[in-house]
Structure formats: structure tokens, C-alpha cells
Amino acid sequence: MPSSTGVIEREKSEVRVSGGSLLLRDRGKRVKRHWQLYLLVLLPLAYLFIFKYIPMYGAQIAFRDFSPVKGFLGSDWVGLANFSTFFKSPNFWLLIKNTLIISIYSLLIGFPAPIILALALNEVRNMRFKRFVQMVTFAPYFISTIVMVSMIILFLSPRLGFIDHILSAFGMEASNYMGIPSYFSSIFVWSNVWQGIGYGAVIYLAALAGINTDLYEAARVDGASRIQKVWHIDIPGIMPAAIILLILNVGQIMNVGFEKIYLMQNPLNTSASEVISTYVYKIGLLGANFSFSAAVDLFNSVINLILLLSVNYFARRVSDSSLW
Amino acid sequence: MARTNAIRESFGDKLFLTLVYAFLAFILLAVLYPLLYIVSSSFSSPQAVISGRVWLFPVEFSLAGYKAIFSNPQVMTGYGNSLFYTVFGVLINVTMTVMLAYPISKSTFYGRNVIMVILVITMMFSGGLIPYYLTVKNLGILDTRWAMLLPGAMAVWQVIIARTFFQTSIPKELGEAAELDGCTDMGFLWRVVLPLSKPILAVLVLMYAVGHWNAYFEALIFLKSQELFPLQIVLRNILILNSIDSSMMVDANKMAAMQGLKDLLKFSLIVVATVPVLAIYPFVQKYFVQGILIGSLKG
Numbered sequence: 001m002p003s004s005t006g007v008i009e010r011e012k013s014e015v016r017v018s019g020g021s022l023l024l025r026d027r028g029k030r031v032k033r034h035w036q037l038y039l040l041v042l043l044p045l046a047y048l049f050i051f052k053y054i055p056m057y058g059a060q061i062a063f064r065d066f067s068p069v070k071g072f073l074g075s076d077w078v079g080l081a082n083f084s085t086f087f088k089s090p091n092f093w094l095l096i097k098n099t100l101i102i103s104i105y106s107l108l109i110g111f112p113a114p115i116i117l118a119l120a121l122n123e124v125r126n127m128r129f130k131r132f133v134q135m136v137t138f139a140p141y142f143i144s145t146i147v148m149v150s151m152i153i154l155f156l157s158p159r160l161g162f163i164d165h166i167l168s169a170f171g172m173e174a175s176n177y178m179g180i181p182s183y184f185s186s187i188f189v190w191s192n193v194w195q196g197i198g199y200g201a202v203i204y205l206a207a208l209a210g211i212n213t214d215l216y217e218a219a220r221v222d223g224a225s226r227i228q229k230v231w232h233i234d235i236p237g238i239m240p241a242a243i244i245l246l247i248l249n250v251g252q253i254m255n256v257g258f259e260k261i262y263l264m265q266n267p268l269n270t271s272a273s274e275v276i277s278t279y280v281y282k283i284g285l286l287g288a289n290f291s292f293s294a295a296v297d298l299f300n301s302v303i304n305l306i307l308l309l310s311v312n313y314f315a316r317r318v319s320d321s322s323l324w
Numbered sequence: 325m326a327r328t329n330a331i332r333e334s335f336g337d338k339l340f341l342t343l344v345y346a347f348l349a350f351i352l353l354a355v356l357y358p359l360l361y362i363v364s365s366s367f368s369s370p371q372a373v374i375s376g377r378v379w380l381f382p383v384e385f386s387l388a389g390y391k392a393i394f395s396n397p398q399v400m401t402g403y404g405n406s407l408f409y410t411v412f413g414v415l416i417n418v419t420m421t422v423m424l425a426y427p428i429s430k431s432t433f434y435g436r437n438v439i440m441v442i443l444v445i446t447m448m449f450s451g452g453l454i455p456y457y458l459t460v461k462n463l464g465i466l467d468t469r470w471a472m473l474l475p476g477a478m479a480v481w482q483v484i485i486a487r488t489f490f491q492t493s494i495p496k497e498l499g500e501a502a503e504l505d506g507c508t509d510m511g512f513l514w515r516v517v518l519p520l521s522k523p524i525l526a527v528l529v530l531m532y533a534v535g536h537w538n539a540y541f542e543a544l545i546f547l548k549s550q551e552l553f554p555l556q557i558v559l560r561n562i563l564i565l566n567s568i569d570s571s572m573m574v575d576a577n578k579m580a581a582m583q584g585l586k587d588l589l590k591f592s593l594i595v596v597a598t599v600p601v602l603a604i605y606p607f608v609q610k611y612f613v614q615g616i617l618i619g620s621l622k623g
Contacts, residue, residue, distance in 0.1 A: 027434050036509040037427040041439065044424035047477050048446060055451025055459050072458075117351065123344045133348050135609065137355050142601040144538030146556045147594050150563035155358065160587055162361055165376060194355065202616050226337045251448075259541055263564055277453075284454045285545060297452035305448070 062295035075291075082295035091279065099275040102261070103253040105189050111249060113193045114200030115242060119234055121201065122208045123226065134205075137198025149263040152191050153178060179268035188264065192257075203245070204238050211237040240321040247315055247322065251308030254300045276300045366390070366591035370584030373591065389592030392585060399593070401551060402558035409472045409554055410536040417532040418525065420478040421486050426513055429490035430499070443480050457545055471546035472554070476539075482528055485615060489524040490517065527615030530608055534601055559597055563590055 064075040124130040155161040158174040258277035265273045284293025316322035369384035428436040502512045540556035
């Protein structure tokens with residue numbers, strides 16, 4: 001019975017040092033006893049090291065003039081030259097502008113949309129109707145980006161799409177919406193809402209279900225109307241969840257969905273649809289300009305990190321909820 | 325009845341409720357209609373589709389689009405490849421996720437905090453596209469099936485979801501009892517933890533499977549050989565880049581019919597590509613929702 005005495009020993013030692021950290025000797029024993037668990041984590045840790053940490057280390061090619069022959073470390077160090085090339089390039093302000101317009105638009109529309117759906121669903125007392133709406137609105141989440149973009153293209157095409165049929169019923173003329181730059185951000189943002197609203201609402205519905213029912217009863221006794229109830233109980237109740245999600249979203253603000261934007265691009269709309277991530281892909285992988293493209297990417301990540309940190313700082317100052 | 329209406333609904337409340345229902349009905353229609361339109365179009369005749377006569381239900385029912393798809397070698401190879409990547413990808417994903425999530429769910433596991441920091445760092449920082457691509461390239465797995473399986477072998481977010489589940493749903497006492505009985509950690513994981521973790525395993529399988537089935541980015545940057553392409557890349561070539569090889573056309577001597585079939589084909593393809601994931605969804609919805617919630621509770 002070696003293991004049973006081991007457990008008793010461990011318990012003793014834990015009692016002995018409770019309040020402080022475990023003694024080194026006990027740590028060693030514990031590692032030894034649970035060697036199988038340490039064996040288990042080796043492979044996943046190796047994965048993280050190879051596919052997450054080596055690329056982080058490799059990000060330094062942004063400061064080098066990368067040549068495949070010389071490798072990550074052997075390539076010449078050029079400092080900030082790649083960055084200054086980017087800042088001076090004629091594309092710089094256009095890329096920043098497009099990226100910001102699309103992300104801020106996404107945030108303004110895409111962030112509140114699931115909240116509104118959840119608040120509305122929460123008012124429904126007919127459980128069957130509620131479940132049906134939830135099921136249907138959740139379904140588009142399973143549609144792949146490729147299929148989603150093809151649906152957008154088909155629906156908006158002047159020949160095949162139903163959107164044109166509807167608009168022409170109101171006497172409007174057919175046009176090639178995908179080719180008009182000023183429409184691009186709206187098409188992107190609203191199709192995202194269509195696809196993600198039901199998925200996004202789930203977390204808020206759970207938060208709403210967690211609100212103390214005493215509050216509703218008290219409000220009812222005080223004669224609160226439905227709108228007052230939503231305003232004074234529901235919305236404050238989901239605030240913590242909303243703030244956390246908002247911080248995470250803002251931290252991703254410059255990373256607007258590469259996959260979808262890239263697929264939605266066509267020669268007619270690039271003036272509005274070229275964003276930093278699509279530019280990185282085209283210059284870097286298609287153009288094999290590795291170092292320059294990595295610099296652009298790094299610049300993007302740094303801005304994201306600054307945004308995340310500042311919004312988190314702000315949230316901590318004005319409310320109780322923050323990421324850390 | 326009288327009790328439930330103890331306080332009568334005011335006019336304002338009724339108006340508000342009506343607006344809520346109207347709003348939900350609008351959302352319902354807005355989500356449902358495009359889906360119905362796709363399905364109906366896919367079952368209509370090519371002529372009805374190009375002349376825009378399909379509004380809600382199939383017009384001149386036909387299976388021409390589906391026949392064209394299932395006789396197309398590109399699409400079928402893509403289907404087979406996607407199935408391969410999904411099955412083996414999910415197998416690797418779930419194994420790796422459990423291997424990491426279970427140990428760090430134990431409070432007695434020395435080093436769990438260090439591992440959590442290592443995990444969270446990868447969620448906030450990344451090397452970016454180019455170093456990622458170069459790493460995969462240096463491993464020598466570009467343009468092989470491994471490129472579709474290894475770089476995405478584990479998702480940090482799912483590890484955290486699984487860890488939270490193990491922490492909250494597996495009673496500590498079970499582990500202690502097993503240890504007293506001389507059960508090894510591995511035996512305990514295999515014989516006790518996994519059978520108790522079916523809900524979270526279902527969630528992991530689903531989330532990973534949807535990811536693999538819909539993935540195209542890895543294929544876009546890592547694959548060059550046509551015979552390795554997953555369905556999504558084939559779809560992109562046909563649906564978005566509009567390149568269909570002429571062998572796909574059943575009736576090549578009529579140009580007009582060809583164009584019509586080409587358009588119809590897009591609707592059928594969308595249906596065929598989406599049905600596998602959509603079909604399992606109603607059965608597993610509750611698990612899926614549960615998964616999102618576990619993930620959000622202790623994020």
C-alpha cells in the first residue's frame with residue numbers, strides 16, 4: 001500500500017505548511033507521485049512551443065532583412081527600416097482608414113446587436129416561440145466563411161439576388177453592389193450581424209437567467225413598467241458580461257476578419273476593402289516580402305495590445321469588471 | 325388565472341410587448357428567408373433560377389444542380405479530404421486538449437499556474453502570419469496533409485473550457501478515493517474522468533469539427549496540390565472565383581443552359597457544403613450552448 005501512505009503523508013505535510021507555500025521537498029514528492037500527469041502535458045506544451053512561441057520569437061524578422069538562406073537569426077539587422085517604409089508608403093493612411101472604419105462600424109453595430117436580441121427574447125413568455133427563434137438565429141453560425149461570402153455575392157448580384165428583386169419592387173434600379181466601395185463596410189458589418197447575432201446572444205441570455213428574481217418581484221410591487229424593468233434590472237444585470245466582451249472586442253479592433261474581407265474583395269472595391277491583414281497576406285505571402293509584411297503585422301498587434309490595455313484600465317476605473 | 329394577472333398589464337406594457345414580438349418576428353424572417361431562398365433555388369430548374377422566378381418555394385422542381393455536383397470529381401475529392409481532415413483533426417484536437425486540460429484542472433498539480441500563464445500569453449500575443457508560415461515551412465510539412473492537422477492541433481480557448489469543466493464537475497473525493505485504492509493517474513483519467521465527461525467531450529468534438537469542416541485559411545496558405553484541397557477551397561474556386569472546368573457541365577453543347585446550370589450549381593453547392601454541420605446541430609444544440617457558457621463563466 002505505498003500510495004495510501006503517500007496520501008496520508010501529503011495530507012500531513014499540507015496541514016503543516018497551510019498558509020504558506022509547500023516545502024520544496026514536498027513539491028518534489030508530489031511531482032514524483034504524479035509523474036504520469038507531467039508526462040501528459042509534455043506533448044501539448046511542445047505544441048505550444050513550436051506553433052505559438054517559435055513564431056513569436058520569429059517576429060523579430062520584422063527588424064531584419066529576411067533571407068530564407070540565412071534564416072531567422074542570420075539575416076541582416078535593419079532596425080526600424082521596415083516600419084518606416086510602411087509609414088511612408090502611400091498605402092499607409094488608406095489602410096489605417098479602412099481598417100478603422102470597418103472595425104469601429106463592426107463594434108458599434110455588432111456589439112449591441114446580440115444584447116438587444118437577448119433582451120427581447122427575455123421578454124417572451126411563450127417558451128416554444130423563444131426556443132424556435134433561438135434555434136433559427138443560432139443556425140447561421142455554422143455556415144462557413146466561404147459559403148457566407150458566396151451567399152452575399154449571390155444575393156447582391158443584379159441578376160440572381162433576391163435583394164435586387166425586393167429593391168426593384170420599390171422602384172429602385174439594379175446595380176452591382178459588391179463593386180461599389182462605399183457599400184463595402186455596410187455589407188460586411190450587417191452580414192456579420194446576420195451570421196453572429198444568435199450565437200452572441202447566448203451569453204447574455206445566461207446572464208439574464210442569472211439575475212435574482214427577487215428584483216423582479218420588488219419592481220413589480222413598486223409598479224415598474226416593462227421598459228423600466230429592462231432598463232433598471234436587465235441591463236445592469238448583464239453589464240459585467242458586456243464589459244468583458246467589449247474589452248475583448250476592442251483588443252481585436254485592428255484584426256477585422258481577414259478571411260471574410262479577403263474573399264469579399266474584388267478589383268472594384270479595393271479602395272474601401274484593403275485592410276492591414278489583407279495587405280500583410282498579399283505583400284508577405286503572395287509577394288514573398290516577408291520582413292516588410294511582418295513589420296506591418298507587428299505594428300498592427302502593438303496597436304491592438306495598447307487598445308486592450310487602455311480599455312481594460314478604463315473599465316477598471318469606472319466599473320467593477322475588467323479582465324484583470 | 326386570476327393570480328397570474330394580479331397586476332394588470334398597462335397600455336404601455338402591451339405596446340412594448342407588441343414591439344418586442346414584432347422585432348423578433350422581423351429577425352426570424354430576416355434569418356430564415358435567405359436560408360429558404362438558397363434551398364428553394366437549389367431545387368428549381370436552371371431557367372427558373374436565372375430568370376429570377378424563385379421567391380419562396382422551388383419553381384419547376386429539378387435536381388439538375390445536385391446531379392452536376394455529385395458527378396464532379398473536384399467536389400468529390402474535396403468532400404473526401406474535408407472528411408479526412410475533420411475526423412483525424414478532431415481526434416488529435418480532443419486528445420491534446422484533454423492531455424493538457426486534465427492535469428491543470430487539479431489543484432495538486434504543481435506548475436499549473438505557470439502553464440496557465442503560458443496559455444494566456446498565446447491568446448494575447450502572436451508572432452503574426454509570416455513567422456507562423458515560416459515556422460510551418462521550416463518543419464517541412466508545407467503542402468502535406470500534416471499542414472492541415474498539426475498547426476491547429478489544439479485551441480487554447482477549448483483547453484480553458486475543458487479545464488473549467490473538469491474543475492467544477494469531477495468531485496475531488498473521487499480522485500482521492502481512487503488514489504487510496506492504488507489507481508494510477510492515467511487509469512483514473514481513462515476509467516473515471518472520461519466517462520463522466522461526455523458533455524464536455526461532445527462540446528469539444530463539435531466545436532473542433534465545425535472548425536475543421538469550415539476551415540479554409542490553412543489550406544489557402546499551406547497547400548498547393550489540388551488533390552489535397554478541402555471542400556472549402558474547391559467551393560471558393562467555383563463560387564467566388566467562378567472557375568468551373570467545362571468537364572463539369574453535363575450538357576456542354578448549349579451555352580445558355582450551361583450558364584444557367586453554372587448559377588444553379590452555386591445554390592446546390594451551398595446546400596451540400598452546409599448540410600453536414602447544420603444537420604447535427606438540432607441534436608446537439610444544448611451541448612453547444614452549454615459549451616459557450618462553460619467557457620464564459622470563468623474566462
